[in-house]
Amino acid sequence: MELGTIILTGATGLKTAGRRLPDASATGNSNASQNNHPVALWDVLGKSVLQRKVEQLRHAGAQLISIASSQVGGSLEEYAEQWEKAFFDLVRSGAERVLIVSAGIYSEVDIDDFVRFHLAGGSQVSNVLDDEGPLGISLIEAKCADRDLCSFRNRLAAFSSCSSSYEFKGYCNRLTGPSDYRTLVRDALWGRCQLKPDGREVYPRVWCADGARVSASAQIFGPAYVGSRARVRAGTLIAPGTAIEQRAEVDCGTVVENSSILPRTYLGPGLHVSQSIVSGSRLVHLGRNLDVELAATGLLGRTGPSTSLRVLEGLSSLLGSFGNGSSVGASTSSRSPASVDWARSNGFFD
């Protein structure tokens, strides 16, 4: 039995098999379109959801995999044409049935079991649903594509009315935006889903991928993840729930807690990043519900030291002039920004 698979990664929603397959931006993820990447393409502990889907499908025996994507701003019609073309290509290549999977939703559906369900039911089209609706997984018989494209669309709509539904009760995350993305990262770190960090567990619930460089004076409290070729410099504090994705860099003395630092992002020294997703100079703060571009501040970005270093130096001299424990102009109690001293005084160092 040849199972062809189409993975939809596009930025627009798509109606297929009579059901709406939501993906990142279709369900209101403005950030996805702003970054020109659907959430499905963001790294989650070393690999994107798309990569993980492809691996899962190959493991399930899908031999022919086609990925249909559309550029941000592309029309629904263009997107539909793309995956329909992929569908016909797979059928011509010998696929007896085609599995269509939206990478915009992370779910732990047992594909083998779903295929068995479809075969047993004898329907032309089967869809996966959970309590909240469709999960963007449909299985379509190749017979639906034995005519021209127009006919295919009509027939698919007709078959959809009598499609069978496979009810799924397991873990699912619809990845509708940054908040869902962080939920997935946290669930994976805390072992609440099957998604495994792409790396070695060097301490209980602390994973490091190949080539990760962590300073001896950095502190990491699990669960946390440091990706491939990521760099965590001296005096840094990585608090629970944090993922430093591949090639990201956290400079000296910075505190990162309950956040995701996306690939190739540089965090300047002495910063305090919490409840955020940082990609380059863009920061999404989930606690404050803010999405801000911080390139002008020079605090974070993709290269080199920046304003934050000057802030750190300035504050160091300020604190030095006052000595330990003094207040600044009778304002709130002073402390150096995420400095080693602060971390040490709060018991973060052994």
Place this chain on the structure above:
Amino acid sequence: MFQSSAILITFPGCPTPAEARVFLREFETLLSQSYRAQIVFDMSGVVQLDAAGIDLLLTCITRVASHDAELKLAAASPETDLILELTQLNGVVEVFESVEAALESFDGHLTMEVARRDLTSAA
């Protein structure tokens, strides 16, 4: 002559180098003419601090400290507030939601005279 009133200053979030120089010069003069000055930076006109704004704020904080004065920030936008958290400057100076709240936080504010100053246009 020394003043004892609170001083409310409009802070420029994205100053040009020239504006920053003028601001600092006037700020320094103001500090030197005051005894333990109580200063509020009104940030309401700042949408988002840039690198120059952060540098200027930091310099002001150090000057305030060296003159034994007191500085509070007021009415920062959510973006500015986020930058203050990110740089941890919110651990060094108090940040208030409004100018009134910042002024009220000074001791004896009810009898205090408040003088609003715009240092960038002082030149």
